[in-house]
Amino acid sequence: MYISMNWIRDFVDLSGLDLNKLIHQFSLSTAEVENEIFYKGSDLCGVVVAEIKSIENHPNSKKLHLLKVDAGDVKDGEPQLVDVVCGAPNVRVGMKTAFAKVGARLGEINIAPRPVAGFESFGMCCSEKEIGISDDNSGIMDLDPALANGTDIKDVFEIDDIVFEVDNKSLTNRPDLWGHYGIAREFAALSGRPLKKLETVDLSVYDSLPKLDIKIEDDDCLRYSGLKFDNVSVNVSPVNMRIRLFYCGMRAINFLADMTNYLMLEMGQPMHAFDSRKVEAIRIKKFADPFTFRTLDGVDRAIDSNTLMICNGDEPVAIAGIMGGLDSEIVDDTTSLTLESACFDPVSIRKSASRMAHRTDASQRYEKTLDPEMTPVAIARFVKLLTDIDSGAKVISRLTDDFRRTYERKTLTIDKAYVDRYTGIGDAITCEHIETTLKALGFDVIREDDKFTVTVPSWRATKDVTLKADLIEEITRIYGYDNFVPHTAKSPLYPVRMGVEKSAENDLKDILVKRFSLHEVHSYLWAYHDDYKKLGMEVEDNVKILNATNPNLETLRRSIVPTQLCQVKVNTGYAPEFGIFEIGRVVNGLKADGLCDERKKLAITLFSKTASVKELYFRLRDMIAVAIDEMRHREITFAPIEAAHDYQHPKNLNAVICDGVALGEIGIVHPAVSKKIDKKASIVYAELDVALISEIADAGIHYEEASKYPGMEVDLTFLSDSYAPIKAAIASENSPLIKKVGVVDLYAGEEGNSITVRITFSCDDRTLTREEVQAVSDSIVAKLAADGISMKL
């Protein structure tokens, strides 16, 4: 919203103050001001009132005229006429217009003598657009003949102004700031100058006139005030009014439309003028059945049972709070007008406006929760301005006011201690400051020592100020946050541990990035229907987003793996070999209580064009083993599981188990999917539950002093397809002499697969004898033989 400082100064005397500084202060204390401030008129000089003394047609042009103009210059007591070539269609002898003399400046243009179609022109007659006060370029300005030639145009009109834009978003909670008068109240409080009373007429003088027929038939209308008048003869608004509208971003239309807009910009109260013939029985109501209604911009809009309408009896004439109808608009033969000043429910207006995607200046204001007390005041102000400008205009009805409900005006009690507790700056904010500030902002304040009983003004009571804490904001913002002396809070010392899940997450990331050179990525919470399809994966049924803008992205993912495979596909050209991982959320359907079963997972995918799938699989297995070993000093084991998803290869699909808990799975990507990512590459994946990993109890470090006696190594080769039984047999020996076990060779021979294990024996207090060691290894061999696993000879 654009704010004109000239307009503000109608209501508060800011003379002698630095306006730029005040605007800056406003930005820090009230609402955000956009960076660029417009100094209107600053690029205009040398434009004066001038009279066209004579007109000759240009010999070679139908459009151009040769004028002699009196711009007020006198030499030796004689007016000095100036030759001007002018193309405006509305020139006439005796006309007074705005004239840019030689040496004048209009924005980028510097006026100098110049030849125009063969004739020298010494200056330029100007349109409103050319001097920057409207976008009317239809002809040169037609000024009041009473103005003296040579008068600076800036002395005639309010051209010089400072205009700034307030970010509308920062006014969301301030319905009172949607007009200049409310903004002026802030400037008054900030500058310590009094706010002038709004000049209005006393509407009670019309009490003897007939009433209008107005009836609210729906609760979404809080108040509807109307007044009827006729005999308006002015068609075009005064220049100064049009300048203000233009500077504030609105186009002048005609006097009455301009008046309603002007009132809206001044007071924040939207108004509407109807042709009285079309609104003989004003009813505010909704319709059960939908229909189409043509608004005054000529657009047909769909009205449903939730849209509040203004009607003439049963005939809709306007969409309440949004826009008037085409049929009830003021037309040429309109003789009397009915002025609407109403207050509607903010939610109702907001919903209707957003349903028909038509946010207007009016609806924008209504949705902020306007003050119902304002409707008759706005009419009183309207009548004042109207009759000032058009003395013939005549009010022909009494103020008719259907007032159904309003908002509670709270009375709040605070004391100085309450304020101090919030501010933390003690007596820097005095009781006097509190009282003065609240009063300047229109609050009623009764002060007893350091206690304040504060009644909220109606324009702040609609939703904005309801609590004691709301008063703190008023007091502190006007005091100025820049004036606060910051200081630390007093807080007892106590240790704060990092949560186990947080540190597990950090550890996992560090190990995967630093030790295994994987790349951390992020992806979305939902399945990508199209991308999955390209890889031959179905989106598995799950919780859905109701209002997804893209139907391809509406199902929440059950696993990160498919999403990650899509990202692998993106990267096939990145390097012949890479690994990515993500710690992110998945949703495993709903829990018994109906809420989403949200889990935090770690997903890893390895891709390689060079390594075999087996090599890659074991690389991944070792990454997981290393991570769990580093973080929890524990071993992991595996158990085969059945494939249940289309991206899983049925073989080598294993659950990853630690301490009896299945953390997740490791597997090969199904070739049908894998081949769509890359025809030849090996792709393996793992997905683990991060919460479960973090919950694994740390086995801790068990220090053993190194033996001072020599150890002994024994290699045993067994015919076996699996290491697991060998490992179990050695473990079951439970011998304190066994210090280390490792696999040193795998061999596939004629007799079948063989595994060579190397067992390191040692003893802490003596040198072992060959017999002791032999006994242990014999026992292991015997146990395995009993299970059908023989030594390789």
Added chain:
Amino acid sequence: MNESICNLREQFNDALLAVSTLADLETLKVEYLGKKGLITALLKNMGKLSPEEKKTFGSEVNTLKGYATDAIAEKFEALQKAELQRELDAVELFDISLPPVLDRGSYHPVTLVQRRCEEVFRTMGFAVEDYSEIVTDYECFESLNIPPFHPARDMQDTYYLDNGQLLKTQTSAAQNAIYKKYRDALINEGKTIKAVFPGRCFRNEATDACHENTFFQMEGVMVGKDISIANLIYSMKTMLSEVFDNYGLKVRLRPGFFPFVEPGFELDISCQICGGEGCPSCKHSGWLELCPCGMIHPNVLREGGIDPDEYTGFAFGLGLTRLAMMKYGVKDIRDLNSGALTAMSQFTDDK
């Protein structure tokens, strides 16, 4: 000298001269000096000699033995030296200017920025809390003083789920749970609640280079006796100076409206590019709008089981995604969720 000894000596000298490797030298050594070697074999011919001649012959054989032993030792040393030299010479000169194979992994940039922020707050005694991404209407709105039909629910277009839950639009959705978690320690032990909670948030909006439907924030709260606006300004300035590693950083507050704080503020920091002088990136204002903050709304405290007449507190929200983009100059926000490694592999650890 006996002729046979003399011949053998000649023969040995010739053989030694021909030796060029340590292995051949060893063979030579065995040939001449071994138990069954040529020198020892000379003694077999001694039978025919007189005792006097035997003595002389024996002595001459020993001399030859000694000579051969020394000569072999000398040759051994020379050969060994030569071999070492050969070994030294055999090593090529490397081209150390070849590029190193770093084989680096990488972190997501949000992880790096998030860790930095968490570290700052942890060192100041804040607990780092985690929270779910899917929340209830109560958590995201109602407990935060945002009743149904409040315009704030329009301001942030929400993804609603078919089970009635929603994707959290703001990290504030964790506030209520945090208050409930820590209020007993606050009330019974006087422990000020200090917590930050980073998290992923979602808004239902069309994406472009500057807009994402998925992004990260970090919220923080501090609640205790007499926590004030002066404390808020102090804390924000101190923390943000650390986050931006800039002790000359300035902060300022402007009024801002958020339903869960009262008073609410927009916090600006001095522009990190021009230092406050004004430049294109701060639109010549010298300031950068950074984070919303404010004194926690009494209704929000009350809903968390904390009496607003007894306790006050402040809350703030930092946009982690935005911080990451600012810090690393990421222009297109969509890159962050793309998983495209050409872009994302560049973020190695950055403490």
